[in-house]
Amino acid sequence: MYGDLGLKLVQHAKRTQSLSQLPPYQSDIVRSVTREVRDLDRDVTEMLEPFNGHFDPAEEPATACSLLVRHLCMRRDKRCLLAYHRVRVEMIEGMCWSGSDLLDQVQASQNKVAEEGARIGSAEGSGASSLSPEEEEYARQYEDLLAAYKGQWTDIDLTGSLEPPRDLFIDVRVLKDAGEIQTEYGAITLTKNSQFFVRQGDVERLIAQGFLQKLN
Amino acid sequence: MNNNNHSANGPLTPAEVAFLCEAQSITIIPRQRLDGLDLIGGYIPPFHPPQRTAIPLWLALLLKRQRRCNIVPPPWLSAPNIERILKIETENQNFFCPDLPYRWLETAELLLEACPDDLGGDDGELRVLLRGLREVRQGKVREGLGKLEATYLQMNNLGLLEITEVRGFAKGVVDGLRKIGASIEVELVLGWMMMMMIFR
Amino acid sequence: MDIDDLLQELDDNQVPSGTRDIADLTQSWIAERSAPEILPFQTALLERLMERIRQQIELVETQTGNLDPKTNFCLILIQTELERVKFLVRSYLRARIHKIDKHSIYILTTPSIRGRLSPPELSYLKSHLGLLNSHFLASFLRGFPEHWGISMVEEPDLDGAVFCKVVKDIEDNIARIPGTDAEFKLTKGDVYVVRYSAVREFILRGEVELI
Amino acid sequence: MSYYDIDAILTDAQKVPCTFEITIPGLGYLEGNSNTDIKQGTRVELPLWLAEMLGVSQRLGTEQNVVTLDLPPALAPRVQNALKANPCTVDLRSLASHYYSLGERILGLLEEDELVDILSETFKKRAAEIADHAHNPQGVISSGGEFLKGLDENERQLFKISHESAKAIRAFLSDRSNTKK
CATH class of the missing domain: 1.20.58.1030 (Methane Monooxygenase Hydroxylase; Chain G, domain 1)
Structure with missing residues (x-):
């Protein structure tokens, strides 16, 4: 039909x-x-x-x-x-x-x-x-x-995340020496056991690779 | 209906309700000096420890994590007070106690997470009381939802996160009942008349 | 919305102007997310906020690389706030785009509603409709006979249920539910779940807020 | 009325029994015979989008009827009685995927005054049951699988949205308490 x-x-x-x-x-x-x-x-x-x-x-x-x-x-x-x-x-x-x-x-x-x-x-x-x-x-x-x-x-990034921002900056501890890395606000030297307060987006890869550990 | 994830549509999610909660002002006791700070949301005056100051909760949570301040819990968030409200809630099955702030549940949750040490020591007791309070109120909400009609329902003194929990369901029921009751006859007749115009 | 409580508290602490803008944007965002129809674009508000956002971004950029830990920490706070404000603006604009996509023809053909769009939104809407039209034509519509008798316009469901709170003392405070004989009183502080159409006027006047 | 709404279009495809009151040339394909006429007195099931427009004159009480509409089996008195007696035990989905929407449309076509109340009461009672299942963290598995299977499309959406909000709140609350340690 x-x-x-x-x-x-x-x-x-x-x-x-x-x-x-x-x-x-x-x-x-x-x-x-x-x-x-x-x-x-x-x-x-x-x-x-x-x-x-x-x-x-x-x-x-x-x-x-x-x-x-x-x-x-x-x-x-x-x-x-x-x-x-x-x-x-x-x-x-x-x-x-x-x-x-x-x-x-x-x-x-x-x-x-x-x-x-x-x-x-x-x-x-x-x-x-x-x-x-x-x-x-x-x-x-x-x-x-x-x-x-x-x-x-342009300042808003309209296609950016629609989840409310949470923990933009996090505390991390250095697990192994990794030398100097560039972040948005300058270079930091990663020495074992030192701690930093850094932008999460900047270090996600280093966390995944086991250089850094996220602290709470 | 399908809500494509690419759009921010529909009512607020719990995460967004928490985000809103973090915009509230809260009193802190700074542990470090801090210069005045010009934020979009307003000027944050310099910190002079141990002088108390009121700042947005998101900022307080960040400073607390950095051990740069202690948070002064809001007066309502104490074990004796929650115990008192819990008693009122249990004794009065037909209303919600007006002594709780609009964002009680999410505020309590955020503070219990961030600064149990600032909540007068025994946060275990407070947790138990809050859970009890939530359960009593949830029961009443459930009861209230049974009264939903196609027209309106008053829901005074419910907290925002509590509303968020039942919003989708309540909307679905009210809309559903409305549609069952609505007469679609007029629409139908109009459609018919429009249709007949094809022969003109 | 307890923006008023918040403001009260902030007023007590003599916090200056910016606060009002953030509170207004927050309420506009919540309302836009809850209302079935698109609401007036907050032109002046967005202009002021975008200017502040630009200033803060510039500040972060010029100060980046400053090794003084105190400045560094301030930048962290500024960036954290910046992300919050950017999220609000983004989510606000996206909620609007969602409705613009959904009700495009209705918005375009209803002058009082069309005026609620910003110029870029209106031009987005028109181009989008144009694209859709050519796409449908190219895919199957070419050579179709004209059809009568049904409206293809997608309209917002103005009778859809919303949650709202009475935030002001209202003089004529009876809300009537269209098409029924139900009515109820709006007293400051009351929270209702009700059809949008019953409280629409109060919402547009700012006496009732969507939550 | 939502032109592009998929559920509205599916609602429109649900069928209503119709009896032709006049003979119509070349409409035999409605009962599966192409190139024949449809005879006066023929009974066929037509989708709402067709039945509604052919049957509307019946409701208007003007002109000659083209077709007379009957209650679809899903809304027959037998089902109405079952809904009055025990709304939560009826498998609505097997009766019609968009059960309430079908009911709404039939109400626009036929005088069935009691039907509004039956449908409203049914929906309310079943909604309460849906809320209970949705808040149960084990949800579907533990209990009420039969009931949930019998939900119509609108009720399914209701279950889905309640289940998701309950889950989202739980996630928010436990997520926050767990990160505390």
């Missing part, structure tokens, strides 16, 4: 909302729904043709109803298409905001899809991106738009 394919798209969108990565674009379903709308529109035109622009629904209630149903189907299809694309667009925008490199994502999903394609021997999978070409274009343009807006607020 008309509208069923549109519903499929929306069910895809519903699942997409709970995923952390964008699943492949459903180009086949999108194409079918689009075709459905064109077919319906052609039907409507053909049905109205004999009336030469003088159609009176009161005189022809049955035809009017038939037309109404077709209009509703088209309207429904359009809403499903828009909602499906919109959910994906929102995820793409989310990636732009979180600074994750979209092209990397595209690449990664391409590899994954290609692998799967090779494994199950499907020709369809190879080389396909989870983004449609239009979506890739959109992502590029949105990146530009975002950069322009961000540029108005």
